Amino acid sequence: MKAVFERPLRNYVLGLLLLTITVGVLLWRADADIYMLIPVIAIQLIVLIIILLHMSERYIKPLDKTIETVDRLVKGDFRARIHQPASGQMSDLNDKINSLARNLSQLSIHEQMQKEQLATIVDNVEIGLVLIDEKGYIHYVNRKFTDTFGKQTKAYHGHLYYDVINNEKIHTLVQETFLYESNIKSQFVIRKDLLKEVFLEIVGVPIFNERTQLRGAVLVLYDISELKKLEVMRKDFVANVSHELKTPMTSIKGFAETLLDGAMDDPEALQEFLKIIYDESNRLQFLIDDLLTLSRLENDGFKISAEKVKLAALVQEIEPLIRHKAEKKEIRLTVEVEEEAEAVFDRERIKQVMINLLDNAINYTPEGGDVKLRVQVDSELIMQVEDTGIGIEEEAIPRLFERFYRVDKARSRNTGGTGLGLAIVKHIVELHKGNIKLHSVPGEGSVFTINIPGKR
Ligand SMILES: Nc1ncnc2c1ncn2[C@@H]1O[C@H](COP(=O)(O)OP(=O)(O)OP(=O)(O)O)[C@@H](O)[C@H]1O
Ligand SMILES: [Mg+2]
Known part of the structure; x- marks a missing residue:
């Protein structure tokens, strides 16, 4: 100055x-x-x-x-x-x-921009985050955390963690993180409502200053519900497979034992029991074939072998088999396919889709009903299987394509079904990047429509 x-x-x-x-x-x-x-x-x-x-x-x-x-x-x-x-x-x-x-x-x-970007990221990650100081006061909770545990951000900020977080597992984890001054991991379940459970994995990470003094901890929460669901599905699958194998095995063993115990001397019983053993072993074979097909389709490395296929020729190959089955139940089978229609897809797999859908249509349609197969090609391949059968309740539709799912367990078993047919259909359609639609009215019938895109 x-x-x-x-x-x-x-x-x-x-x-x-x-x-x-x-x-x-x-x-x-x-x-x-x-x-x-x-x-x-x-x-x-x-x-x-x-x-x-x-x-x-x-x-x-x-x-x-x-x-x-x-x-x-x-x-x-x-x-x-x-x-x-x-x-x-x-x-x-x-x-x-x-x-x-x-x-x-x-x-x-x-x-300011950097601050806002960081806040947006931290607030929108699919991981719950909590920052606690060395005295146990909460300095920050992100949106995922408040979404999971309820309450507003301000109900947490500036409060002691054990006063505002009502969860014993988290309290223990924070104490152990402070005590051992190292990363501590734990898992627990919280119930959101009557039906929804959320499985969480939580990691407590201690924070140190430059003089390596403990300054607080960050809690990181991962939602592992999907992983748990997969684990449950895997366990269910093993249980289902064992159960499905056990039923025919028990039957085969039981009848074989009865025959050995003397029933084989009675020619009538011998004939009858051998027939049962034969049918049950057939069932076992179907089940194992289906399981192998599914596991092949589910294999990450599985590739469809697409080729140009004449649809009329393909339908001709499966028609006699299906017609025979339909006639046995006095069901009228109608097939509509354009003579010249061609499309590119995996011949054997799509054939399997048609067989599975037609097989269901006949199985779940009472005698005297109608089953129609319509195949046409526009910009994509459209296959439609329509029946006048028992139909499917709306609640069952989302689960229909799960492995081993049957709407009416007793009835499907009687038809010799394993509950894997539609799971196989779903996999094949997905591998072709197509989609399946289902329109069904209980008591009136069902229409399964499959679209497979022409270009891949
Ligand atoms: N067209 C249909 N009409 C009525 N219900 C059907 C029809 N198609 C399938 N379902 C129901 O969906 C369930 C699953 O079908 P899916 O084909 O996967 O198994 P499945 O027919 O029982 O056995 P399989 O493995 O031998 O085909 C069936 O058990 C049946 O309850
Ligand atoms: Mg079936």
Whole structure:
């Protein structure tokens, strides 16, 4: 600030001194008396006042404005700028302060943006996060955490974790993280409502400062419900397979034992029991074949072998078998397929889809009913199997394509079904990137429609 004043002040003082000396010399030369001095002093005073006013206008006021702007900048208002015109070094100073303010403003916008980006990421990750200080106060919880545990963010911030998080497992985990000063893992279940359970894995991660003193902990929560579901499905699958294998095995063993115990001497019983053993072993074979097909289809490396197929020829191959089955139940079978229709797909797999759907249509349609197969090719291959059978309740539809699922267990078993047919259909359609639609009315019938895109 000193430099701003030094030069002009020196000039003013020198000017005033020069003026006083000149007037003094003039008066001394003119031998003037004391009364002559009064107007001279008055003039000097006026000049002095003018000089001071000028100085105030030119330097003090702009300086005040500059100080006020710097004050606003210090308080964090980086939009503050100096617009007051100034000259010389004052103008230089103002320019520099304005440019400093611009830089600070850009830095603060940048920092704000980074903060917002980080907050958006942390708030939107599918992982629950909690930050706790070394005294146990919560400093931060993200949205996933509040979604899982309820309550608003402000119900957690600034509170002790054991006062606001109502979960013993989390309390123990925090204590162990602080005690052992290392990552601690744990798993637990929370019940969201009567039906929904959420399986969580939680990891407590201690935080240290640069002097390796414990400063708090971050809790990371993963929703592992899907993994658990898969685990349950795998266990169910093993249980189902064992059960399905056990039933025919028990039957085969039982009848074989009865025969060995003497029943084989009775030719009628022998015939009957051997027939049962034969049927049951057939059932075992179907089950094992289906399981093998499914496991092959589910194999990650499985690739369909697509080729151009004439649909009429393909339908002709399966028709006699299906027609024979339909006739046994007095079911009218209608087949509609365009003579020249062709499409690209895995011949054997799509054949299997048709057989499985037609087999179901006949199995679940009472005697005297109708079953229709319609095949057409537009931009894609469309297969439709329609029946006038028992139909499927709406609640059962979402589970229909699961392995071993049967709407009516006893009835399906009687038809020799394993409950794998539609699971195989679903896999084949998915491998062809197609989709399945089902329209069904209980008591009236069902229509399964499959679309397979032409280009892959
Ligand atoms: N057209 C249909 N009409 C009525 N119910 C059906 C029909 N198709 C399938 N279902 C129901 O869906 C269940 C599953 O069918 P899916 O073909 O997977 O098994 P399944 O026929 O019992 O045995 P399989 O493995 O021998 O085919 C059946 O048990 C049956 O309850
Ligand atoms: Mg079936």
